[in-house]
Amino acid sequence: MSPRKRQLLLAALVLVAILAVVWDRHQLPTATLRLGRLPTEGVGYSSRELEMSDIEREAFGAADVVKRLYASGAGQFVVTVVDGSRNRHAVHDPTYCFRGAGWRIAARQAAPLPGGEAAWLSLTQGDEHQEAAFWFTDGRVRHASALRCWTQTTLRRLTFGRSGEEPLLVLVQPLDNPGVVHPGLAETLPWLFGL
Numbered sequence: 001m002s003p004r005k006r007q008l009l010l011a012a013l014v015l016v017a018i019l020a021v022v023w024d025r026h027q028l029p030t031a032t033l034r035l036g037r038l039p040t041e042g043v044g045y046s047s048r049e050l051e052m053s054d055i056e057r058e059a060f061g062a063a064d065v066v067k068r069l070y071a072s073g074a075g076q077f078v079v080t081v082v083d084g085s086r087n088r089h090a091v092h093d094p095t096y097c098f099r100g101a102g103w104r105i106a107a108r109q110a111a112p113l114p115g116g117e118a119a120w121l122s123l124t125q126g127d128e129h130q131e132a133a134f135w136f137t138d139g140r141v142r143h144a145s146a147l148r149c150w151t152q153t154t155l156r157r158l159t160f161g162r163s164g165e166e167p168l169l170v171l172v173q174p175l176d177n178p179g180v181v182h183p184g185l186a187e188t189l190p191w192l193f194g195l
Helices: 003-025 032-036 054-060 094-100 146-158 190-194
Strands: 045-049 064-072 075-083 104-113 116-125 128-137 168-174
Touching: 032 064, 032 075, 054 064, 094 104, 094 116, 094 128, 128 146
Parallel strands: none
Antiparallel strands: 045 064, 064 075, 075 168, 104 116, 116 128, 128 168
């Protein structure tokens, strides 16, 4: 390799190292204010905070998380909302966690939402059956693509937050009324769409 090419390569490596340090040290605004907009009660529903398990605390790390039990005329729901601004690994495709916990995904369908769609999951483990729905939201658009979420967060970090809001992960799990989450999620839990 010629001396000129070595100098260019060294300069490129130094530049990449400097940019990596700058990106790592630059704190992006979090979505904590959006988490705070998740209402605790309203007409026809109420909620209470739920304690996270040790496994959840370890998995979420420094991420900001709201976990609540909501009660409404449609039943009871555990709602978990995760802001991964301070721990980007905390916001990921929830199907990995369900599979890791021993659940099999029997069905996955799109469920329409205002501004996009959620993924509705039918889960089985032995004789047990459970449902869940999840989506990612930047406050305007809702989608269930982990790849799209990863792209959004990467672009946001590369542009120092100028490309848009941090996507939140919203996970809804009904406790006592299977079938209510899909297809009528938007009608069942309309207060979730202000994030």
